[in-house]
Amino acid sequence: MEVNPKQVLDEGLLNSPEDMEGFVTATYARITDIPSWDSPFSPWWSGSMRSDDSYKGGGGVWDGGDGWGFMETFVNLTANGWPIDYPWYVSYQIIQRSNTAIQKLNNIAEEDYPLKSVRIGEMKFIRAFVHFRLKQFFKYMPYIDENVVGSSGEFEAIPNKDAKFPNDQYLWERILSDFKDAENALPATQPEKGRVDKNAATAMIARTLMFMAYEQDDRHQVININKDRLTEALVYLNKITDQEGEKVGLCGNFGENFIHTSDNNTKESIWEIQYSIDDGSSTGGKINRGEGLNHPWNWGGFQCCGFHHISYNMGNAFKTGPDGLPLFDDYNKDSYGDYIKNTDGSDNIALVEAGNPEYFGKYSWDPRFSHTAGVPGHPWKYDPGLIFESRGIRNGAEYGWLKSVKELPHPGCDCLLYDGWQFNSMNKRMIRYDEVLLWKAEVLIQLDRWNEALAPINKVRERAANSADWLIKADGTSVMNYHVEIYKPGENCVWDKDFAWKAMQWENRLEMAGEGRRFFDLQRWGNLEEIMNNYFTVEKTRFSWMANARFTAGRDEFFPIPQNQMKWAKGNYTQNPGY
Structure with a gap:
């Protein structure tokens, strides 16, 4: 059944400074408005549970066992696994909002909107950060920027692994370029809490260069440590540490990092995702749904769910x-x-x-x-x-x-x-x-x-x-x-x-x-197989559900490309080895 719409919103009408703010805000909002446990910004399951840091928890092996349980033991995880597709899907929603904002911002004059360059810097930071997370998860993924336009066919045609390049460094280069553009555009201090600033971009430039430095072969094994990359990373790290005692510093007590009254309130925090409660929204707030399962089980005023x-x-x-x-x-x-x-x-x-x-x-x-x-x-x-x-x-x-x-x-x-x-x-x-x-x-x-x-x-x-x-x-x-x-x-x-x-x-x-952080540190250093299999050897004596756990080098360093995305790309994506 086809019904012609009564009205269509022409994006060409949205060209005022207020409209620009709306496009930018929509990008930030999508980061905090992810109604799922498997948010790409919920780091516990992707980086702690898959390392020697943490266990899944919950009601038992059965509770999320066909997804997170497979992840933490590295057995039976396939491209069809339920926690794999959604992080990919929602990440590209955020990336596309960033690109739409940049496209609109490019069409407005600086004199009409003096914050144009700053807001483009914010959007490039978010786009790069989301791509960075995808790169950590999947190694190869399509890098989509504001120049990719048109119907779904144009997007499907972007490969996750471009055959023109010998390895994955070209993807790091694009992430790095966005972060460097962001650093050049962003102010040292933002007047509004929650917006990314120059130090956030500087830190991510250094972090990207560090990951680039540990060069991997096609089986994800570190084959070279590029000291030129590390030398460049040190320049950016020094930019931040040189500010110690002024804009940055350690809290006096480690615990200050983990209480809600410290939100936007310490020199130690360089960038934080903003959540809210009782903000007038229909859901009660832009709350952290990605870690909602982690509260204690029916104790102390908490009700759910013990993960x-x-x-x-x-x-x-x-x-x-x-x-x-x-x-x-x-x-x-x-x-x-x-x-x-x-x-x-x-x-x-x-x-x-x-x-x-x-x-x-x-x-x-x-x-x-x-x-x-x-x-x-x-x-x-x-x-x-x-x-x-x-x-x-x-x-x-x-x-x-x-x-x-x-x-x-x-x-x-x-x-x-x-x-x-x-x-x-x-x-x-x-x-x-x-x-x-x-x-x-x-x-x-x-x-x-x-x-x-x-x-x-x-x-x-x-x-x-x-x-x-x-x-x-x-x-x-x-x-x-x-x-x-x-x-x-x-x-x-x-x-x-x-x-x-x-x-x-x-x-x-x-x-x-x-x-x-732990899984991705080990991924960068190239010692995941050694650390994880030594860990499993002992853990099998402590918990029976660990009996079959084993890390397979050349496969388990990265997730499989989700099967739904493989189908959507119509043959333009390459699956990771071992899946």
């Missing part, structure tokens, strides 16, 4: 020795679960509720553990009067008892919404200064300047050591025995290149634990 647990391996990594340094070699010889067993092998809930004192009392700990994991018997989110309980863990027998908490608020905040599912409106900090410091350390080590990497690593460790003030019980004593020392060459370590690299990787893992 995303910190792995026992990750929890162990926070142990420190008598010298205050990580237990690099012996950290994973036992785990939380070893100290709570009944004689029949089941978990003793009384020991869980008591806070597992034998396990935690056996070691000293990096305070970042308690900023990362919610533990039954310990205070929840810096409130000595609110003790987390085992009933907030939906299935501890299968996913352990360490709940990820960085993305979660105190239940008394004014940032919670329940509409049949549980959500919160805390902003998502996508770039922070602490990780910029660790990027700089990484680059310096790879450039054989490891002595210079000591300072940024120690800066992060020193802040960690000073972040125990909020981690107290009702009687004012510390929740755990916290002990962290900085690296002191010649005193507690031998600071050569190998040790510096190990220290940097460890620090990166502790600092960004559960925040979706």
Whole structure:
């Protein structure tokens, strides 16, 4: 049945400065208006659950097991998997909104709209950032810019893997070009909160160059580290670190990064996705739906749904020795679960509720553990009067008892919404200064300047050591025995290149634990197979659902191209190897 429309909106009529603002706002809005758990901006499942950081959690292996469960064990994941297609689809919606905005902005005079160049910079940043995420997910994807116009046929004809180029570097080049254009156009400070600024673009230029530097072959194996790329990345990293104490810096307490009152309110945050609540919208707010499943299960005012647990391996990594340094070699010889067993092998809930004192009392700990994991018997989110309980863990027998908490608020905040599912409106900090410091350390080590990497690593460790003030019980004593020392060459370590690299990787893992960075760090460094299969070897002895888990090099570094997209492109897309 064909019905002729009564009216058609002519986009040619939308040419005023107010209209330009509308196109730009629509692009930002689509990032926060994604009504799905598998949002490309929900980093826990794409970067933590697929690494040694986290477990899926939820009601059991059955709960999302045919998607996320396949992802975390790297078995049975196919191009038809349900969590694969939507991130691709919605990403190109955002990209197309960016392109539409740029097309419209190109047609207005600067004198009529003085913010023209700034807004184009914002749109190029968002376009590049979304392409960057797709590149991390799929390696090869069509790069769509404002010059691609016409019907669906013109878009279908853009290949994800252009045969004219020998490898994937051409895609990185296009992402890099957009970020550089954005940096040139964006101001140092935006008058409105939430808009990207120059530092966000500068940081992403450096991050892109770092990924470009670790050059891969067709089987995703790192075959060369391009030091020219890293040298260029250092220039951009220095642009940011040179502002320390003025526009950027570390929060005094690590936990400030993970409370809703810090939204748009710290020097440490370089760019954050903006969420809102009670903003007059029909849904109750532009809330973070991508991490809505992660709240505790029917506890403390939270109602759903118990996903995303910190792995026992990750929890162990926070142990420190008598010298205050990580237990690099012996950290994973036992785990939380070893100290709570009944004689029949089941978990003793009384020991869980008591806070597992034998396990935690056996070691000293990096305070970042308690900023990362919610533990039954310990205070929840810096409130000595609110003790987390085992009933907030939906299935501890299968996913352990360490709940990820960085993305979660105190239940008394004014940032919670329940509409049949549980959500919160805390902003998502996508770039922070602490990780910029660790990027700089990484680059310096790879450039054989490891002595210079000591300072940024120690800066992060020193802040960690000073972040125990909020981690107290009702009687004012510390929740755990916290002990962290900085690296002191010649005193507690031998600071050569190998040790510096190990220290940097460890620090990166502790600092960004559960925040979706880990898988992509390992992807960049080229050691996913080694790390993940060593992880699985031990985890299989802890949880039966890990029995078949195995990482296959040359396949599992990237997702398959979604089958729906392969069909849509009518033969113009190339599937990733192994799928």
